[in-house]
Amino acid sequence: MRTTPVCVIAATDCAALSLVARTHADAAHIGRLAADALTAELDAWPKPGLVSPRDSGSHDDMDYATFQRSIVALRPFYADLASAGATNAPMDELRRIGRLAEDAMLVATGGVNTHRGAIFALGLLCAGAGAAVAEGRPPSADQLTRIVSERWARDIVRGPIPLNSHGSGALRRFGAGGARAEAAAGFPHARTIGLPALRVGRTLADEEAARVHAFFALLAHMEDTNLLHRGGAEGLDDARREAREFLLAGGVGQAAWLDHALAVHRRFVARRLSPGGSADLLAVTIFLDAIERQP
Numbered sequence: 644m645r646t647t648p649v650c651v652i653a654a655t656d657c658a659a660l661s662l663v664a665r666t667h668a669d670a671a672h673i674g675r676l677a678a679d680a681l682t683a684e685l686d687a688w689p690k691p692g693l694v695s696p697r698d699s700g701s702h703d704d705m706d707y708a709t710f711q712r713s714i715v716a717l718r719p720f721y722a723d724l725a726s727a728g729a730t731n732a733p734m735d736e737l738r739r740i741g742r743l744a745e746d747a748m749l750v751a752t753g754g755v756n757t758h759r760g761a762i763f764a765l766g767l768l769c770a771g772a773g774a775a776v777a778e779g780r781p782p783s784a785d786q787l788t789r790i791v792s793e794r795w796a797r798d799i800v801r802g803p804i805p806l807n808s809h810g811s812g813a814l815r816r817f818g819a820g821g822a823r824a825e826a827a828a829g830f831p832h833a834r835t836i837g838l839p840a841l842r843v844g845r846t847l848a849d850e851e852a853a854r855v856h857a858f859f860a861l862l863a864h865m866e867d868t869n870l871l872h873r874g875g876a877e878g879l880d881d882a883r884r885e886a887r888e889f890l891l892a893g894g895v896g897q898a899a900w901l902d903h904a905l906a907v908h909r910r911f912v913a914r915r916l917s918p919g920g921s922a923d924l925l926a927v928t929i930f931l932d933a934i935e936r937q938p
Contacts, residue, residue: 670729673772674722676937677765680930681714681758684922687854689904691862691885692911693922700908701873701917705755713758716751720744720762721769728770728790729777734798741766760822760923765930767791767799767826772934784834784931792829799827821868822920830927832865837928847896855904856895857928862886862921869919878916885910 685707688695699706723740744762749755771790775782800823825832840860844853863886870879885907892903911917 667726669776670722670725670773672937673725673769673776674718674720676772676933677721677769677930678714678718680765680926680933681717681761682711683854683929684926685710685714687851687858687925689901689908690855690858690918690922690925691882691904691908692915692917693919701912701915705752705757709752709755710757712751713748716747717744717758717762720747721765724766724769725773725776728773731774731777732770734795737766737770737795760919761926763822764826764830764923764927767795768830768927768930770795782934784838784935787931787934788829788834791826796827796829799823821866822923825865825924830924830931832861833924833927833931836864837861837924838932841928841932844895847894848900852895852900854925854929856890858921858925859886859889859894859904861924861928862918863890865921865924867918867920869917874914874916878914881914882911882916882918 685694686696688697690700692701694700694702694705694707694710696707720740720743723743724737727736727740741762744766745759748758748762768787768791771787771794772782774790774794775786780786837857837860841853841857844856847853847856863883867879867882870882874882889900889903889907892900894900897903
């Protein structure tokens with residue numbers, strides 16, 4: 644009877660272990676990029692109505708430290724989602740990891756929802772990045788968003804709708820598609836508005852200002868369900884108008900851009916407006932940009 648030489652078995656085992664190690668390292672790296680994107684979004688200032696290192700915006704139940712604790716708690720779950728994508732896991736498995744991430748977030752923040760939307764959006768993209776790397780292709784923004792849309796769009800749309808989320812409330816009241824529609828379509832606002840605006844912003848000012856520029860561009864164009872929840876259709880319309888005026892004045896390229904952005908911020912806070920959906924898509928934009936800039 645012919646037997647496989649021990650050296651061949653050992654080499655095969657070593658190759659398999661090496662592949663597992665590389666997959667784990669890639670997933671950990673993807674998780675770091677997602678957590679770093681959330682930190683970059685948090686640090687960008689001023690983003691009207693939102694928490695930043697300077698103040699808590701329109702929020703009384705959370706501050707900068709709350710978001711920092713949340714990001715630390717979420718990072719390993721983004722790596723887990725990348726690993727799941729690398730093994731072609733079904734949506735049920737992605738949802739299971741997402742629920743664990745949400746539980747960890749709530750423990751870290753004392754029950755405050757800081758990143759539910761970002762768990763969903765960045766989690767899907769981490770899974771897409773894991774799938775791309777497993778296929779041996781350098782991931783790009785177009786590739787990752789296409790993977791999410793092609794593999795999971797149907798499950799995204801048909802999945803259970805949480806009754807206590809702002810997005811589901813806006814869906815019932817205003818017919819807004821929100822985060823689900825954005826993800827199922829392959830994050831078109833991040834691809835066609837956020838990324839170009841971020842890159843234009845870099846030609847006008849420094850990196851943090853470029854992120855503010857991208858945020859205003861997203862706010863001007865998207866149907867932010869958090870704004871609908873807090874301010875209704877009027878609040879959303881007013882917020883988008885303010886963002887368009889900022890951009891038409893030159894965005895972060897105008898001499899007094901910081902004063903202009905701060906004035907918008909104060910008006911949002913006075914009305915308790917908080918464009919959390921735009922913040923989530925800014926984090927998505929930063930993540931996609933980082934993926935493309937990584938070796």
